[in-house]
Structure formats: structure tokens, C-alpha cells
Amino acid sequence: MPSEGVGALQFTPFTTSSTKEVSNEVTQLLAALRGDSGQAALTEAGMRVGDGAGPGVPGMPAQPKVVVRPTPGLVDLTMSTWASMSRDLRLLTVIDASGSMKYKTANGMTRIDAATKSAGEAMGQVPPGTRVGLWLFAENRGGPGQDWKQLAPVAPVSAKEGSTTHGENVLRAFGSIRSQxxxxxxxxxxxxxxxxxxxxxxxxxxxxxxxxxxxxxxEDPKTIGLPALLTKVKAATTPQRPVKLILIGIGAEADLGVLRQIAGAAGGSAFNGDKGATVRDVLVDALVPVRPEGVRPAS
Incomplete structure (x- = not known):
């Protein structure tokens, strides 16, 4: 058992039907669980029963060290997380196309190949109702004073675009970044x-x-600057329009500290792409709602 202990769950009976037959069955089940034999069976299975006394397992405290009482904000976040897991994504992917992306990673791939490969794998894991778009960026890439360039607008991956689909066109656009x-x-x-x-x-x-x-x-000398960026992102982040911002750093030059500051201003996340952040990690995190400040359990 971990020295700091483990979390405990409380199981509360709940029925979704009000019919007489179901009510009778639930009543009988609860009576069996609360009887002497039921309590003994639960205790033998390692569960706390009755007044919360420990089940007598060596090393397990009889009473919990900490009782966590969720705040309304934490309850809302939990419920919105479950709701988000059942929703499709509206995903804009933005890939660095600066010159240093030609450098090789530890596994021998260039950084741009690693980035486009991961993004392509993500495309293969999203549900068909997902909307995706693709940008690349480097200094003045979209014209004087504009560092970003749209390769594909945000649209459903299954949408027809001529003789193909939007998703297939986005995958082709990923492949074109290497030459840019x-x-x-x-x-x-x-x-x-x-x-x-x-x-x-x-x-x-x-x-x-x-x-x-x-x-x-x-590296853009005419940038808005980090302080202004953080101010703008914080001002744009609202509960009414929660957009998850996920930043992934690749290579030793990527400043993870700055990326975490920027993502944090939006209630998002920053990952180190060189240290085990997988496509699945990023997609799962993408489904977790924006985390408002102050959402913490009360002990």
C-alpha cells in the first residue's frame, strides 16, 4: 500500500426507475447488503461498512486520514468532464514550420516529420464527427507581419470536398508542410x-x-510579446466560450516554462513532446474541460 494512503469511494444506492417491481427489488437488495451477512461479505471484500470502520486489512487505517468535500466548482468541473467525453472535437492544429524543424530528434526523425506524424496519427483516432483545421507558422509565413498560414479551414473530417473528404485533404496538407x-x-x-x-x-x-x-x-522581433499575450489570453478565456489550449514543445530549444505559462493562462496544458507525451495523452487531455481557477476540493 502507498505510504500516503489511497483514495476512498462512497457508494450511494440510486435507482433510475420508479416502478413497483424495481422498487421492491432495490429494497430487498439494500436489506441484504445492510444485514449481518451482507456486511460481513463487504468487509471480507475489503470495503468499509457501517460507521466507516476499517475492514481490518493490515496496514490500512481504520479511519481515513483526509475527508475531501467537493466544492460546487469541482462538482461542475467533474460533470462537464463527463459531458465533454461524449462530444466530438472542434480541433485546430498549428504546426511550427521554422527552419529548426529540420533538425533531427533522438530517434533520427526530423522534428517536422515527428510533428506531422503525430498529428496524422491523431487524425486517425478522432471520431468522424470531429471538425479539424490546419495552420503552419514561421516568421512572416502568411505575408508581411503575419506569421501563420491556413492550410485547411476547420470543417468536419467527413465533409465532401470534390472527389475526396476534408479529412483526406487535411492529411495531404500535413504532408506538404515538410517542403515549406x-x-x-x-x-x-x-x-x-x-x-x-x-x-x-x-x-x-x-x-x-x-x-x-x-x-x-x-523569434519575431515585432511580436506582441509574452506579457501582452498572457493578458490577451486571460481576457479571452471565459466560462461561456471555453477553448482548450494545448501546447507541445519538441526539442531542447522549446521553452516549456513559457509554454506552460501561456497554456495556464487559458486553463490548458503544455506537454514535452520529447519525454513520452503520446497522441493519446494529448487527445484525452483535449477532452478535459478548461480548468477555472479556484477549482479545488475542500478538506
């Missing part, structure tokens, strides 16, 4: 543009997410 790598890293303006667009075009029926993959620090 070059220039400095225009990070701050790109993050703000992607997040701002996602908030303005928010779809309440979907889990709205922005994922940015980058290998560097901001």
Missing part, C-alpha cells in the same frame, strides 16, 4: 491568432481545442 520549412519562429502572434479565432468561432455543441506544436522560442 524555413525561417524564424513566430510563436506568440500565432498562438494568439489561433486562440482568438477559436474563441470567436466557438461551437457550444463541441469540445473546442487548439493544439500548437513548436520546437523553439519566439
Amino acid at each position: 520549412v524555413g525561417g524564424g519562429t513566430g510563436l506568440y502572434d500565432t498562438i494568439w491568432a489561433a486562440y482568438d479565432q477559436a474563441v470567436r468561432t466557438y461551437d457550444p455543441k463541441l469540445a473546442n481545442v487548439v493544439i500548437v506544436l513548436t520546437d523553439g522560442k519566439n
